[in-house]
Amino acid sequence: MSQILVNDLTFSYEGSFDPIFENVSFSIDTDWKLGFIGRNGKGKTTFLRLLTGDYSYRGSITTSTVFDYFPYLVTKEQKSLPASAFLEELKTGCEEWRVICELALLHEDAEILYRPFGTLSFGEQTKLLLAVLFSGENDFLLIDEPTNHLDQAARECVKTYLASKKGFILVSHDRDLLDACIDHVLVLNRQTIEVQSGNFSVWWENKQRKDQFVMAENEKHLKEIGRLKQAARRTAEWADKNERTKIGFNPIKEHDRCISARAYIGAKTKKMQSRVTQMSKRLDREIEEKEGLLQDLEQPVDLKLMPLSHHKERLVDVRDYSLQYTGAEHPVFRGITFEICQGEQVALHGENGCGKSSLIKVILKKAGYADAGLNITEKGVCETASGLTISYVDQDTSFLTGSLPAFCKKRDLDHSLFCAILRQFDFERVQFAKNMEDYSEGQKKKVLLAASLLTPAHLYIWDEPLNYIDIFSRMQIEKLLLAYQPTLLFVEHDVRFREEVASKTVVL
Numbered sequence: 001m002s003q004i005l006v007n008d009l010t011f012s013y014e015g016s017f018d019p020i021f022e023n024v025s026f027s028i029d030t031d032w033k034l035g036f037i038g039r040n041g042k043g044k045t046t047f048l049r050l051l052t053g054d055y056s057y058r059g060s061i062t063t064s065t066v067f068d069y070f071p072y073l074v075t076k077e078q079k080s081l082p083a084s085a086f087l088e089e090l091k092t093g094c095e096e097w098r099v100i101c102e103l104a105l106l107h108e109d110a111e112i113l114y115r116p117f118g119t120l121s122f123g124e125q126t127k128l129l130l131a132v133l134f135s136g137e138n139d140f141l142l143i144d145e146p147t148n149h150l151d152q153a154a155r156e157c158v159k160t161y162l163a164s165k166k167g168f169i170l171v172s173h174d175r176d177l178l179d180a181c182i183d184h185v186l187v188l189n190r191q192t193i194e195v196q197s198g199n200f201s202v203w204w205e206n207k208q209r210k211d212q213f214v215m216a217e218n219e220k221h222l223k224e225i226g227r228l229k230q231a232a233r234r235t236a237e238w239a240d241k242n243e244r245t246k247i248g249f250n251p252i253k254e255h256d257r258c259i260s261a262r263a264y265i266g267a268k269t270k271k272m273q274s275r276v277t278q279m280s281k282r283l284d285r286e287i288e289e290k291e292g293l294l295q296d297l298e299q300p301v302d303l304k305l306m307p308l309s310h311h312k313e314r315l316v317d318v319r320d321y322s323l324q325y326t327g328a329e330h331p332v333f334r335g336i337t338f339e340i341c342q343g344e345q346v347a348l349h350g351e352n353g354c355g356k357s358s359l360i361k362v363i364l365k366k367a368g369y370a371d372a373g374l375n376i377t378e379k380g381v382c383e384t385a386s387g388l389t390i391s392y393v394d395q396d397t398s399f400l401t402g403s404l405p406a407f408c409k410k411r412d413l414d415h416s417l418f419c420a421i422l423r424q425f426d427f428e429r430v431q432f433a434k435n436m437e438d439y440s441e442g443q444k445k446k447v448l449l450a451a452s453l454l455t456p457a458h459l460y461i462w463d464e465p466l467n468y469i470d471i472f473s474r475m476q477i478e479k480l481l482l483a484y485q486p487t488l489l490f491v492e493h494d495v496r497f498r499e500e501v502a503s504k505t506v507v508l
Helices: 044-051 096-105 110-114 122-133 152-163 175-181 200-243 261-294 356-366 404-411 415-424 429-433 441-453 471-484 495-501
Strands: 003-011 021-029 033-038 058-062 066-070 139-144 168-171 184-188 193-197 314-325 333-341 345-349 376-384 390-393 459-463 488-491 504-507
Touching (some): 021 184, 033 175, 033 200, 044 066, 044 139, 096 122, 122 139, 122 152, 168 175, 175 200, 175 495, 184 200, 193 200, 200 261, 314 356, 333 504, 345 356, 356 376, 390 441, 404 415, 415 429, 415 441, 471 495
Parallel strands (some): 033 168, 033 184, 066 139, 345 504, 390 459, 459 488
Antiparallel strands (some): 003 021, 003 058, 184 193, 314 376
């Protein structure tokens, strides 16, 4: 066992005026199963890249271990080749027999090593790259969101596999995965970094308890601040009033006063002013302590939604429906029957490649939205209500480029309201000046979700909306959907989110 010691780490991207890390210090052990938690854009992936030496920084990172990073970058040329042909390029010293042993633990056949990498499913690619990652010895592994785009079966397999390993940092926003796989957490709070023993649920329970204590202490400080302000104001008024009596007096009303009383009044006023100064200092200390308490408090703002009401109760009707791509040997799926009525939240569930996204594109096409180049043969009924307004979130974010004002203009969105929603998603104001191609994947997804929330619609269709989205924002979205009950068709492999939100599940 060795340690990774981080001392006074400071880093910011070139041309950026907001530091990602500033004078950060902590230590971790290399035999831990460490979960890495934090808001989108806080620097989780950046920190992993600092460990691997991809960026220069100030401060020090001291360790004797060797790092390896997942996911590996697979080039366009490599995707046309079987993985067995470029294992050494992915991981120096990688031995094929070790990869085969790891694939067996992932319940995957070794034959995927000999098929062109580009023809493998998301699940097969992830398992193969994880097998390569864990095929070495004594490396400390940096695993960045391994379950994005994976179906439930593949997630369960990866979860079981990682639970049997140790010596890694796992970046993930999947609460179920974190609970099963980690024994320590590294948390990027708003202003601080903390390392704690336990899985996600243990940390979350401790955080809620700590936040409740902080709120109670904050209330106490607010009361003390109010009391001190009132006392200081009253004492200052008394001092001023007393000061005004130093010069001149009414000999009839103050017959017992003489000229020498002026010095006494001045001394008394000075004493009162001293009390005001002491109260001000104590007030400043109370305010500083209050601000220190609240620096890491997470208080997600409640989001709002503007769903439209349609004149028909049933918005989508699918009966004995089959879909097959032209030229394919077999249908993507056959005999699907379900309906979407107003106020229902319908989850499409199934393995990767079972046709969830294809079905969504068909529904979008039937409702009069852009034909996404579907070349298909259909059987059965797939109908949408007339005049249906749909708000759609695609799982792909690669098309997001340019500035936020240009994005709002293109989508006819109110720029001020749009930025307000992004702020509620914990976007820093400094991010508004950047182009979207410079955002993290989670921030790009928040842009699409914010646009959807700002678009009044009869039906919301979200295709894997939570990929890369941080845990706090997931909870915000859950709360929103439970409060407003919009008509929603969605695909999401986050088990806890689906169980919390879906009123009905359609299995393909």
